[in-house]
Amino acid sequence: MKTNVDVQIPLITLVGPPNSGKTTLFNILSGKNYKTVNYPGSTVEYYTSRILSRYNINAELLDSPGIVSLIPESPDEKVAVDSLYSHPKLGVPDILLTTVDSCQLSRHLLLPKQLISAGFNVVVVLTMTDILAKRGKKVSESKLSKELNCDVVIVNGRSKKGLENLLEIINSKIDRLNEFDKNKITAYNSGENNKTSLGIFYEIEEILKKVYEPLNPDKKIDLVSANKELKVLKEEFSNDGFSPDELTLKIDRILLHRFWGFVIFLLVMGLTFTSIFWLAQPLMILVDELFTDLNSLVVQNFKPGWFTYLVSDGIISGTGSVLVFVPQIFILFLVLGLLEDSGYLARGAMLIDKPLSKIGLNGRSFVPMISGYACAIPAIIAARTIPNRKERLLTIFIIPLMSCSARLPVYALLIAYLIPKDKSWLGGIILGGIYLFSILTSVVVAFVINKFRKKIFTAEESSSFILELPTYKLPKLSSVISHTYNSSKQYIFRAGPIILGFSLVLWFLTYFPHISPQIETNGMSLGQKQNVERSERLEKSYAADLGKFIEPIMHPIGMDWRIGVSLISAFAAREVFVSSLALTFKVTTDDDQSQNTLLNSLREAKIQSTGEKLFTTATTAGLIVFFIFALQCLSTVAVSRKETGGWKIPILQVLIFTSLAYIMTFITVNGLRFFGVQ
Amino acid sequence: MRTAAELNYGEIGIISEIDSSHPSSKRIIEHGFTPGQTIELINKSIFNDPIAVSVRGTLIAIRKCEAGCIKLK
Numbered sequence: 001m002k003t004n005v006d007v008q009i010p011l012i013t014l015v016g017p018p019n020s021g022k023t024t025l026f027n028i029l030s031g032k033n034y035k036t037v038n039y040p041g042s043t044v045e046y047y048t049s050r051i052l053s054r055y056n057i058n059a060e061l062l063d064s065p066g067i068v069s070l071i072p073e074s075p076d077e078k079v080a081v082d083s084l085y086s087h088p089k090l091g092v093p094d095i096l097l098t099t100v101d102s103c104q105l106s107r108h109l110l111l112p113k114q115l116i117s118a119g120f121n122v123v124v125v126l127t128m129t130d131i132l133a134k135r136g137k138k139v140s141e142s143k144l145s146k147e148l149n150c151d152v153v154i155v156n157g158r159s160k161k162g163l164e165n166l167l168e169i170i171n172s173k174i175d176r177l178n179e180f181d182k183n184k185i186t187a188y189n190s191g192e193n194n195k196t197s198l199g200i201f202y203e204i205e206e207i208l209k210k211v212y213e214p215l216n217p218d219k220k221i222d223l224v225s226a227n228k229e230l231k232v233l234k235e236e237f238s239n240d241g242f243s244p245d246e247l248t249l250k251i252d253r254i255l256l257h258r259f260w261g262f263v264i265f266l267l268v269m270g271l272t273f274t275s276i277f278w279l280a281q282p283l284m285i286l287v288d289e290l291f292t293d294l295n296s297l298v299v300q301n302f303k304p305g306w307f308t309y310l311v312s313d314g315i316i317s318g319t320g321s322v323l324v325f326v327p328q329i330f331i332l333f334l335v336l337g338l339l340e341d342s343g344y345l346a347r348g349a350m351l352i353d354k355p356l357s358k359i360g361l362n363g364r365s366f367v368p369m370i371s372g373y374a375c376a377i378p379a380i381i382a383a384r385t386i387p388n389r390k391e392r393l394l395t396i397f398i399i400p401l402m403s404c405s406a407r408l409p410v411y412a413l414l415i416a417y418l419i420p421k422d423k424s425w426l427g428g429i430i431l432g433g434i435y436l437f438s439i440l441t442s443v444v445v446a447f448v449i450n451k452f453r454k455k456i457f458t459a460e461e462s463s464s465f466i467l468e469l470p471t472y473k474l475p476k477l478s479s480v481i482s483h484t485y486n487s488s489k490q491y492i493f494r495a496g497p498i499i500l501g502f503s504l505v506l507w508f509l510t511y512f513p514h515i516s517p518q519i520e521t522n523g524m525s526l527g528q529k530q531n532v533e534r535s536e537r538l539e540k541s542y543a544a545d546l547g548k549f550i551e552p553i554m555h556p557i558g559m560d561w562r563i564g565v566s567l568i569s570a571f572a573a574r575e576v577f578v579s580s581l582a583l584t585f586k587v588t589t590d591d592d593q594s595q596n597t598l599l600n601s602l603r604e605a606k607i608q609s610t611g612e613k614l615f616t617t618a619t620t621a622g623l624i625v626f627f628i629f630a631l632q633c634l635s636t637v638a639v640s641r642k643e644t645g646g647w648k649i650p651i652l653q654v655l656i657f658t659s660l661a662y663i664m665t666f667i668t669v670n671g672l673r674f675f676g677v678q
Numbered sequence: 679m680r681t682a683a684e685l686n687y688g689e690i691g692i693i694s695e696i697d698s699s700h701p702s703s704k705r706i707i708e709h710g711f712t713p714g715q716t717i718e719l720i721n722k723s724i725f726n727d728p729i730a731v732s733v734r735g736t737l738i739a740i741r742k743c744e745a746g747c748i749k750l751k
Contacts, residue, residue, distance in 0.1 A: 069708040106734040107710040256721035350739035354725035462701040469737035
């Protein structure tokens with residue numbers, strides 16, 4: 001960014017209330033080629049981009065989070081407002097583009113009025129005039145410009161009509177930048193907030209009387225309709241603006257119906273939830289197969305040695321475990337993006353607010369929690385939308401309890417082991433039960449943590465839920481997809497290096513120091529030979545030492561060091577547990593029946609010291625319980641640290657969830673044994 | 679004195695004042711709830727809380743305890 005300062009490229013910052021068409025304008029000006037910048041030391045995130053070259057404006061464009069007013073309420077809002085005054089990397093904005101929904105001038109003019117009186121170089125961009133026209137009205141640009149004493153331009157986000165005018169205004173502003181004195185920008189008066197805001201609203205009401213005009217003043221009108229219009233006008237003036245969109249009210253009669261509204265909400269969320277699994281499943285299998293094939297390709301074609309295994313088991317499998325979740329995360333963001341763009345997500349937050357507030361959460365916690373069922377990492381990042389810090393931290397705290405998709409392969413294996421072959425339908429019921437159980441436990445944990453919140457979260461703020469319910473509209477697929485693409489990319493670059501890094505460390509621990517085991521390999525195929533070598537190597541590796549070290553802890557829950565090793569490996573990514581079990585229990589085939597072979601060798605496995613059967617119903621059920629609770633994902637810990645701004649919460653999460661997992665497993669295993677289930 | 683929290687379905691009220699001692703009063707005003715404005719209760723959620731109120735042509739979802747500081751004429 002330093003070069004930008006050197007050549008003095010003007011900075012144009014986009015600012016506006018939520019739902020004012022700000023992102024649409026940003027997409028038009030940037031051509032969707034944006035990158036994200038984090039405000040140092042915080043979670044507030046911005047998009048920046050150069051203005052598209054075809055517009056002939058050489059300027060940096062910065063998109064800021066939507067704000068209602070210049071007086072911040074939460075810490076995140078404070079950062080957003082502060083960056084308007086001076087962004088630490090990009091400096092003071094030369095021009096502020098402020099988007100305003102022309103149907104909502106009555107509310108949306110508050111922010112531009114505040115910005116103008118603070119001394120910013122403001123251009124007001126009026127959006128959604130096509131919707132206003134449907135109501136037979138228009139806004140006079142020139143009159144509004146005179147009243148506000150700043151440039152006003154109408155831009156249609158769909159047809160791009162009016163964009164030329166905006167570009168012209170920006171260009172002439174850039175030419176006259178030397179006339180604008182940045183030092184004259186003053187901090188917005190924060191004393192007597194309510195009175196000042198009220199004063200501005202009275203001014204806005206006066207302005208509105210002047211700037212709204214009928215669309216067709218010359219239209220011939222007969223007396224009856226004239227009377228009707230007069231009546232309408234009278235009603236509207238008593239309302240100081242407009243009544244809400246008719247269609248939206250009609251839809252809300254169903255979607256926000258007292259009873260059916262909630263039923264529909266549960267259905268929509270259920271569908272969202274299942275789509276994460278069903279739609280993504282074939283793609284995930286494809287990614288998984290691709291990397292498995294790539295792995296064996298490397299092993300077969302290169303000389304066996306530590307470097308070949310570093311590439312195949314370390315780098316390729318590590319990359320695979322990052323990318324295998326991309327389809328799911330992409331679909332999750334896509335579905336949530338469509339719901340958000342249509343206006344439904346805000347309603348969902350409203351419907352679920354009451355039950356969530358009982359356990360110290362907020363209606364806005366809901367989307368992050370649902371996302372947690374795909375992967376905790378994007379879910380923790382999504383918690384940024386919760387303005388209240390305490391509620392945000394509590395949401396982040398319980399997200400690791402949401403049963404993320406990495407646990408699915410583990411559950412699948414263990415359930416397959418538990419149920420008799422002729423009763424495969426039982427598996428679905430058990431899996432459903434596991435998910436239900438994980439929802440219930442997260443509610444209980446949130447409730448308990450909320451009781452101790454004063455000790456854990458130092459922030460003490462009053463809880464609040466005031467949310468605009470936007471007008472329903474058809475989601476704009478192209479912008480949702482480009483946003484989804486960017487969010488998925490963010491996941492890969494944020495979580496990817498961490499997961500890959502830990503996979504490499506674990507590869508090292510499971511490979512060294514016993515790198516070339518001497519074993520009898522007569523009569524074995526190449527694949528079998530390699531698998532035997534791998535398990536021999538693992539048995540004498542550092543990871544095995546570690547596993548034997550924790551064996552005293554594993555014993556009370558009926559397990560031995562081999563499961564211990566697999567549990568440790570699962571810290572890189574939970575699904576690694578399955579392949580690690582396969583290694584430790586010497587599964588010596590490499591055909592498609594590997595799960596069956598794994599199941600068989602699990603059935604035969606015995607605890608070495610006592611000779612008892614290792615995988616009994618009790619211990620397998622115990623393992624499932626362990627995976628429900630344990631925070632076995634180092635990427636989650638890293639993201640949690642970053643998003644909460646310290647080690648306190650991630651360390652508490654690891655300690656509480658892992659010890660909870662251990663205790664619950666202990667209770668499950670020994671409880672089942674007590675009742676005669678082995 | 680009645681407040682916005684006590685509105686019935688479809689009932690219209692005119693705001694007389696906002697209780698500025700409430701911590702959310704600032705945010706409530708910034709969303710356009712100012713004295714003299716007409717508001718209407720549009721929907722309630724299944725648990726009766728939050729409620730959806732129309733003000734200045736926009737629907738706002740607000741918790742009942744916060745709507746309680748919007749005093750009506």
